[in-house]
Amino acid sequence: MRKATLFAGLVAGFSTFAFNAAQAVEIEYWQYVFDTRVKAMDQLITEFQKANPGITVKQVTFPYADYQTRVIAANMAGNGPDVMQLFYGWLDKFVAGGLLAPLPKDAFPHAKIESDFFPIVKAMKRGDDYYGLPTAVRSLALFYNKKLFTEAGLDPNSPPKTLDEYVAAAQKIAKRDASGNLLVEGSTLDMGGQDHQWWREVLIRQFGGVPYTDNDQKVAYNSEAGVKALKFYTSLQLEKKIGAAGFMDEGQAAFRGGKAGMTIDGTFRLGAFKSIKDFEWGVTELPANAQGVRSNYASYFANGISAKAKGEELEASKKFLAYITSPAAMDIWLKTVGELPALRSAALTEANLKDPIYAPFLKGLEYAHTTLFMDEQAQRQNAIDMTNRVLLQGQSVEDSIKQAAAAEQEIIDAAKP
């Protein structure tokens, strides 16, 4: 009897061993180098491998500047990743190039994606298929320097809620010397930072327009709302004088240096601002307009499955993608990287909503928009140029908007696959 049990145990042991050996499969996960992201992924991989003994995941990383080129080049050479991270704005290019496989509907049903994730996940949908899912998302908020608020006689615990309050607070904080040189900005003005997103997805909507139509393929800001939004933005420097583009080189540098009362930036800046020792800072939602309309810009890196993953590797990739987009993984990601979970259930927890830093970003996610960039860098440059024409060359806002809209339409059309 004992012998029989032993034998059975041995058989069972061998068979699981054999089963595992047959199942042993290695998949590659690619992302760009960013210390906390790599660490978080290492941790996720360890957890995943514990739960799935037959699968090994190899993490491969490249510097951000090379990342896209590497993925594309590796795809041509036929040795790319199985699961890869990609910026949502690269999707068109990656789909057109046949790099990504549509997410299998059995493992990732559309109804579930649409009900569980924040609505911005729609940016990963092309036609009838989703091509990726995010672990974490980023949104914008207004950072403010509590010390400067107190010095200017403002209540550091009630940051501005509307655009008018924002301007008023900024005007109180801004300081100039006797000859009019800016010493402290009320709020940073940096189109090259996040301000172009603020103008595009937030201000234009708050002034009653839309930045684009036709799935962001057609520029629509050459309108009254667009003009008003840009007038508001440029007047911050030209009339209200709350700051100056290029002050301390970058908006975030001015804020970090304690030389700006407020700045609009994203979740990804939290890590850098956490090391500030000289003053206390707070975060609040982006200001609403007089009618209470709010908007936000959200973006994310998604994870997609490579078109070359087949058979066992595809199955393993599906499992891995399901794990890294699970609430458990998002929790690890939030703790290690500081980015917000992409699933509503994981993000909108009581603890997160009480958190004074995460809460404003999370609220922003509910009404955030995600621009479907065709050529992110060129479209951003176009917005920078549009503002500079008004600020530096004295071009009228109407003319500058008109010129920018035509130029951006050309960029979009040229980038269409």
Next chain:
Amino acid sequence: MAAIEQQGAASGRPGGSPGTSFGDRFSMRTRRLVWVWSFLALPILFYAIIRFYPTFQAFYLSFTNWDLLRPAKFIGFANYIKLFKDPQFWKVFKNTFTYLIVGTPISLVVAFTIAFFLDRVRFMHSFIRALYFLPFLTTAAAMAWVWRWFYQPPPIGIINDVFGMLGIPQQPFIRSTDQALFSIMVTAIWAGLGFQIIIFMAGLRAIPGTFYEAARIDGLGEWAILRKITLPLLKPTTVFLVVFSSIGFLRIFDQVYNMTTNDPGGPLGSTKPLVLMIYQTAFNSYAMGYAAAQTVVLFTILLIVSLLQLWILREKK
């Protein structure tokens, strides 16, 4: 080549090595040629693969619409037509030539003046020389960041602070569409100065002292000595530096890129050189074919400018 062969012949083994089939069949000269070429083949092969093949590939790509993802399709001269119609290209073209035409003479005159006087300074000579050379050793990225802060408006920017003290109005520098290019050019000249000074000084040292003595005995003034002796005899050095510095300015990139990272190419593209445009076209927009066409244009410009300079500054025999 002939000199080398003669030398080789002089030191070659007498009589060769009878008995080997190789030696029997070929003459001494042929054998030597085989040896020479087998050594030369390595660098030639290396160059062909690393240099020439990609160059020709770039020429080919400039006639395609390659975007890294889909196979390249031949589209004839479409990229070139697009390029010549692109107002941004002409702006960038103008910027590049401003760097060249303004930057090269200024940097050479400054470098020569410093070298000329430094050559006569004995007191702390090597220390001063090292100070001038130091920027050349510093990475462009680090330097550019320091200069970015120098150019800031007051009270942060040192230059504007000094201007304020002297009662000169504040300047926007890299935040201005008119001044940005020259602000960056100054840093580029400053960075390359050390190298040019060293080369000029080497050139000055190579002029025999007897010429100067003779001139002084004949009663020539300093100015005449400079014009009649120093400058003409310094010509090879000057030619080298003109070509070298011109190519440097035509290919200027790191200074511009690092000084205006948040708005690459300065406000409204006022500082953008051709190389930065190529970089952005290729690695931000992934329009590889279009970028290749721009590269071919840059290559042609470099070739023409270099040949032109060599021809103008050629030795008149």
